[in-house]
Structures are given as C-alpha cells and as structure tokens.
Amino acid sequence: MPVTVRSFAKINLGLYIGPPRADGFHDLRTVYQTIALHDVIRVRVVRGTGIAITCADRRVPCDASNTCYRMAERVMEELDASGRVEIEIEKRLPVQGGLGAGSSNAIATLIGMERALKKRMPQARRLRVAAVVGSDLPLFLVGGTVLGVGRGEEVYPMADFPATPIVVVTPEVGVSTPRAFADWDQLTASGVSDRLLEVGRAMSAWLVSPNTGASARGRSRDGSLLPDLVRTGIENDFERVVFPQYPELRDMKGALERAGAVYASLSGSGATLYGLFQSRAAAARAENRLRKQGLRALATTTLTRSQYWKKVLVAGR
Numbered sequence: 244m245p246v247t248v249r250s251f252a253k254i255n256l257g258l259y260i261g262p263p264r265a266d267g268f269h270d271l272r273t274v275y276q277t278i279a280l281h282d283v284i285r286v287r288v289v290r291g292t293g294i295a296i297t298c299a300d301r302r303v304p305c306d307a308s309n310t311c312y313r314m315a316e317r318v319m320e321e322l323d324a325s326g327r328v329e330i331e332i333e334k335r336l337p338v339q340g341g342l343g344a345g346s347s348n349a350i351a352t353l354i355g356m357e358r359a360l361k362k363r364m365p366q367a368r369r370l371r372v373a374a375v376v377g378s379d380l381p382l383f384l385v386g387g388t389v390l391g392v393g394r395g396e397e398v399y400p401m402a403d404f405p406a407t408p409i410v411v412v413t414p415e416v417g418v419s420t421p422r423a424f425a426d427w428d429q430l431t432a433s434g435v436s437d438r439l440l441e442v443g444r445a446m447s448a449w450l451v452s453p454n455t456g457a458s459a460r461g462r463s464r465d466g467s468l469l470p471d472l473v474r475t476g477i478e479n480d481f482e483r484v485v486f487p488q489y490p491e492l493r494d495m496k497g498a499l500e501r502a503g504a505v506y507a508s509l510s511g512s513g514a515t516l517y518g519l520f521q522s523r524a525a526a527a528r529a530e531n532r533l534r535k536q537g538l539r540a541l542a543t544t545t546l547t548r549s550q551y552w553k554k555v556l557v558a559g560r
Contacts, residue, residue, distance in 0.1 A: 245285040245331070246358040247557035250351035251546060252280045252342035253382060254409070254510040254517050257477035260427055268378070268394040269424060274401065275343075275382040275389040277546045278517075280411060283333035283557075284311070284348055286355030291327030298332040310377055314349040317372050318356045321364055328356065337413045341511030343379050350383035354555065370398075379511075386555075387548025403547040408526035410504070411517045412495050413539045418485055418513040426484035481512045492516065498536060502529035 253275045261270035294315045296305040306312065315328045330352055336344035350373060357363045364372070366384070373380035374396040381398045382389045388401040486493040492509065495516050499507040503525050504518025520526040526542040533540035546554070 245287040245329075246355040248284045248286065248351040248355045248358075249555055249557060250282040250284050250336075250344070250347040251277050251383070251386075251551060251555070252336050252344060252347060253277050253379075254342065254411075254515075254545075255479060255508070256388075257508075258479040258481060258511065260424070260431075260480045262431075263428060264394075269427075270393065271391060271395045273391045273395065275379070275391050275398070276404065277383070277386050277389075277551050278342075278409060278411070279543045279546055279554075280336060280342070280541065282336050282344060282348055282351075284351035284355055285331040285333070286352060286359055287329045288324070288326040288356065288359045289329065292325075294328045294330070296330045296332065298334060300332075300334040300338070302338045303332060303334060310345045310349040310380075311352040313376050314352045314372075314380075315356065317376060318353055321368065321372055322357075322360055322362045324360050324362065326360075330355075337515060338417065340413055340515040341418065341509065341513045342411075342515050343383070343511065346377050346380045347383050349373075349376055349380055351555075358556070385548070386551030387546065400548065403549075404545060406547060406550065407545045408520040408523045408542065409517050409545060410499065410502070410520065410526050410529045410533065410540055410542050411515060412499065412533060413541070414489075414492060414495060414514045414516075415539075416489055416491070416514045418489065420512040423481050423484055423512040426488070427480065430484055479509045479511075482509050485509060485513045489514065495538060498533060498538065499529070502532050504529065 256274040256276050258271065258273040263269055294312050296309055296312055298305060303309070311330050311332065315330065319328065332348060336342055338344065353369065369384055370381050373384055378395040381396050382391060385398050385400050387403045390399040390401050391397065492514055496507050496509070499516060499518035502518065504520060507516065507518040509516055518529065520529060530540045530542040
C-alpha cells in the first residue's frame with residue numbers, strides 16, 4: 244500500500260523584495276498562508292534502487308529536475324535508507340501558478356517517505372533539508388500562517404488567522420519567477436536597500452495589531468474580515484512587474500475586487516490570483532460570477548495550522 248499525502252497550496256499575504264544578495268537570491272518578507280486546495284502524492288518504497296516519478300500531467304517533469312526527485316534523494320541519504328522510491332503525483336494545482344505546488348509536493352514526498360520507511364527526522368533537520376532543496380519548502384513543514392524571511396526559507400509560525408473564505412483564480416498563463424525577479428531588479432535598480440526595514444516595521448505593526456490574529460482571531464471589533472490587512476496597504480511587489488507583462492492578470496484582480504473581495508492579490512510571482520471574502524456565501528457568489536465571465540475560479544478556504552496537519556495524511560496508512 245502506498246502512503247497517500249495531501250499536498251496543500253499556499254498564498255502570499257504580501258510579498259516584499261529586497262536587493263539581490265551575493266548568492267544570487269533576494270531577501271524577502273512575506274506571510275505565507277496555507278489553503279485547502281491540494282495535489283495528491285502517493286509514495287512507496289520497495290526493493291531495488293533508484294527513484295521513479297509518474298504523473299499524468301505532461302507539464303510535470305518526471306526526471307531529476309523534479310523537486311520531489313531531489314527531496315527523495317536527500318531523504319534516503321539522511322535516513323541512511325535503501326530501496327526504490329516510487330512517487331505518483333496527482334496534479335490538481337496549476338503548474339507555475341504561484342501556489343507553491345512543486346514545493347508542497349516535495350514536502351509531501353518527505354512526509355510520505357518517512358511514513359513508508361517508519362523513520363522520522365527531527366523537525367530542525369527536516370527544515371534544514373527542505374531549505375537546501377528549495378526556498379519555499381520549509382513553510383509546508385509548519386502550515387497555517389507563517390512569516391517568511393531571508394530568501395523565504397527562514398520561517399516562523401505566526402498566530403493563525405481563522406479559516407477564511409477565499410476565491411482562487413487560475414489563468415492559463417505561466418509566469419517565470421526568474422524573469423519576474425530580473426524585471427524587478429531592472430525596475431528598482433539600487434533603490435531598495437533600506438526598504439525591507441520599513442516593510443518589516445509595517446508588517447510587524449499589522450501582525451501585532453489588536454485587531455489581527457494574535458488577539459482577535461483575525462477579525463476587528465466590528466467583526467469584519469481582516470480590515471487591517473487592507474488599511475496597512477500590504478501588497479505583492481511582483482504585481483509591479485508581472486501586471487505590465489500580463490495585463491489580463493491586473494484585469495482579473497479587478498474582477499475579484501468587483502465580485503466583493505475584501506482584499507485581492509497575486510500569489511507569489513503568479514499567475515494565480517486570490518481574493519479574501521467575508522463569508523462562504525459571498526465567496527460562492529463570487530465564484531459563480533467569475534465563472535460566468537469565463538474565468539477559472541474556485542471557492543475554498545484558508546487552513547489553520549491544526550487543520551493543515553489533520554488533513555495532510557490520508558486515512559488508510
């Protein structure tokens with residue numbers, strides 16, 4: 244029997260980009276939030292050697308370039324294990340969508356392999372392995388609402404927002420993250436050196452506000468949904484370079500706002516967009532309205548940390 248793991252997506256509640264670093268990466272500030280949309284990963288370890296990946300979606304590489312492959316190599320080495328690793332990826336999330344699907348798939352592979360091998364690494368070791376494989380992998384070892392700094396791999400669990408209705412719009416286009424970073428560097432030149440300090444203060448003020456998750460479970464005194472997120476003006480820097488390249492994405496963000504989203508944003512470097520809504524009913528109405536406009540829209544919800552970990556493993560193994 245394979246071990247079956249749900250590989251949940253994430254959105255970014257704000258994403259701020261600093262100047263290029265000596266290692267070629269950029270310093271970032273972002274708040275990750277896991278959501279209920281997911282792929283399904285099935286893992287088994289059998290007699291033999293090697294790593295085999297299968298996926299019905301032709302856009303997903305099944306060779307050593309797949310993040311799951313690199314993760315499987317590291318896990319076998321870290322656990323001093325032997326055998327043939329077989330990984331089946333059932334794609335439900337968009338490829339190059341800004342939802343962290345590939346990174347989440349890799350963490351699901353790690354979890355599935357530990358379960359199959361009946362061995363588990365300490366959390367600190369898991370986080371180290373995840374950070375080596377990719378920048379936004381570690382967030383999926385935390386779940387819920389997560390502060391990301393450094394190149395995104397340094398993660399800190401935040402006080403959870405409550406489960407919040409959202410609508411996700413997945414366009415047909417795929418955005419290249421390296422191209423988006425290059426465009427950002429060209430746009431900003433050398434004018435962002437002190438920016439992350441200012442951004443850090445703004446995000447800290449938002450995160451510790453008496454109206455946010457730390458003391459009021461994400462709602463203000465009048466019960467409205469994350470109003471401080473809107474008032475703070477938290478944003479995703481990638482919109483400044485991605486929207487000029489793909490104006491249809493700007494239009495989709497506007498469509499989410501007109502459909503009633505309290506807050507709408509690009510996720511990661513895109514191309515997925517999302518909107519936060521006051522209620523499940525409002526999200527359902529927006530989903531219906533956007534679909535009538537020809538958009539691929541799906542109503543779902545954010546996941547708190549406890550919800551995330553309750554749902555990751557599929558019953559049966």
